[in-house]
Amino acid sequence: MSLSEIDLHSSLKKYFGFSKFKGLQENVIKSILEGKNCFVVMPTGGGKSLCYQLPALMQEGTAIIVSPLIALMKNQVDAIRGVSAEMGIAHVLNSSLTKTEIKQVKADITNGITKLLYVAPESLTKDEYVEFLQSVKISFVAVDEAHCISEWGHDFRPEYRNLKNIISRLDDSIPVIGLTATATPKVQEDIIKNLGIGDADLFKASFNRPNLFYEVRPKTQNIEADIIRFVKQNSGKSGIVYCLSRKKVEELAQVLQVNGVSAVPYHAGFDTKTRSKYQDMFLMEDVDVVVATIAFGMGIDKPDVRFVIHHDIPKSIESYYQETGRAGRDGGEGHCLAFYSYKDIEKLEKFMSGKPVAEQEIGNALLQEMVAYAETSMSRRKFILHYFGEEFDEVNGDGAMMDDNTKNPKEKEEAKDDLVK
Ligand code: ADP
Ligand code: MG
Numbered sequence: 042m043s044l045s046e047i048d049l050h051s052s053l054k055k056y057f058g059f060s061k062f063k064g065l066q067e068n069v070i071k072s073i074l075e076g077k078n079c080f081v082v083m084p085t086g087g088g089k090s091l092c093y094q095l096p097a098l099m100q101e102g103t104a105i106i107v108s109p110l111i112a113l114m115k116n117q118v119d120a121i122r123g124v125s126a127e128m129g130i131a132h133v134l135n136s137s138l139t140k141t142e143i144k145q146v147k148a149d150i151t152n153g154i155t156k157l158l159y160v161a162p163e164s165l166t167k168d169e170y171v172e173f174l175q176s177v178k179i180s181f182v183a184v185d186e187a188h189c190i191s192e193w194g195h196d197f198r199p200e201y202r203n204l205k206n207i208i209s210r211l212d213d214s215i216p217v218i219g220l221t222a223t224a225t226p227k228v229q230e231d232i233i234k235n236l237g238i239g240d241a242d243l244f245k246a247s248f249n250r251p252n253l254f255y256e257v258r259p260k261t262q263n264i265e266a267d268i269i270r271f272v273k274q275n276s277g278k279s280g281i282v283y284c285l286s287r288k289k290v291e292e293l294a295q296v297l298q299v300n301g302v303s304a305v306p307y308h309a310g311f312d313t314k315t316r317s318k319y320q321d322m323f324l325m326e327d328v329d330v331v332v333a334t335i336a337f338g339m340g341i342d343k344p345d346v347r348f349v350i351h352h353d354i355p356k357s358i359e360s361y362y363q364e365t366g367r368a369g370r371d372g373g374e375g376h377c378l379a380f381y382s383y384k385d386i387e388k389l390e391k392f393m394s395g396k397p398v399a400e401q402e403i404g405n406a407l408l409q410e411m412v413a414y415a416e417t418s419m420s421r422r423k424f425i426l427h428y429f430g431e432e433f434d435e436v437n438g439d440g441a442m443m444d445d446n447t448k449n450p451k452e453k454e455e456a457k458d459d460l461v462k
Pocket of ligand 2: 089
């Protein structure tokens, strides 16, 4: 190991208590320390935060971290403060701060104490803040959840489009780091273009989850019986059943309970207390199954979820990947079963019909990919990874037999035709 590698590892140990880097972290950090622009694509849970936190802590000046959600920023700031005796090492700058607090933040930055400054993109549009940041040393700008810059992402935020301008007002030579878990080539192009980082070092982790088994079944009138049967065959294992509507969540949870399955419902219509009660019951394994809308899952880290069932098909492959990604976090078995009927697609199309035309076009294009996934006869893993711009060898790749189409290939119509000829 070179001297700088020893430094990196001892800093990792000192600040975070970890003895090894995960995936591409070390390479990303080296590039950042060399002052390069970087673009980092890693799945959720891949360890993106550390890619900018560690170099920020090791470098002179303050790193600006752009993040869309105050809750996300607060968590990270608390975590960073936990690794240091200095409270001011990380700050959030936003509109909820009092004048006194803002003064303190500015003083800590000016005095070189603050290594990470978390800001929402809208705060960065304030002249007062921009002028202040022009007067201090910035190590780099990290744009987390960078897919928010793209209309093709699942969380478009127009304020992200201003970031490039603001950064060049600060200083055009400040390195910019974009980070996202969205791997579609369209979103990536948008990010690179809008952040102006065409020259960035690119770090892209694989999105393959070899331990997940992907399956699609036709959705019939017997869907509830099908789900009950599946859950009973997997009794004692933890699983999530996603439904589109709150009403269906409550109905299905009840049907499962009546049929002897221990299940709780979860959706954003319950009050906070009820939600955390049901969530804890699932996490503590008082129940096997949570029937939920997509409100369930963000930030929930149960390593041994053994199946994720979709009662209704989701609106995009990204959503499906995120939601199924909650299975098998521990590397063990994870069965991803989606029920599909074209009627559901028409329902989703109807939902979109009230939206602005541009949004509808994008929504429909994403939905058509979902249809193609559900109807394909090829390896589903290959399909998903191809969607994310990744090659997959369906014969020798890691997880090759782990989907319904590969395991039980349908009779090939083409092959039969050939024989007839
Ligand atoms: P992402 O933003 O890519 O979804 P996070 O930055 O939230 O991922 O990290 C996910 C988890 O991985 C966190 O709990 C973090 O503490 C942990 N983690 C990150 N780097 C390492 C490492 N080198 N060794 C062990 N755990 C790590
Ligand atoms: Mg993250």
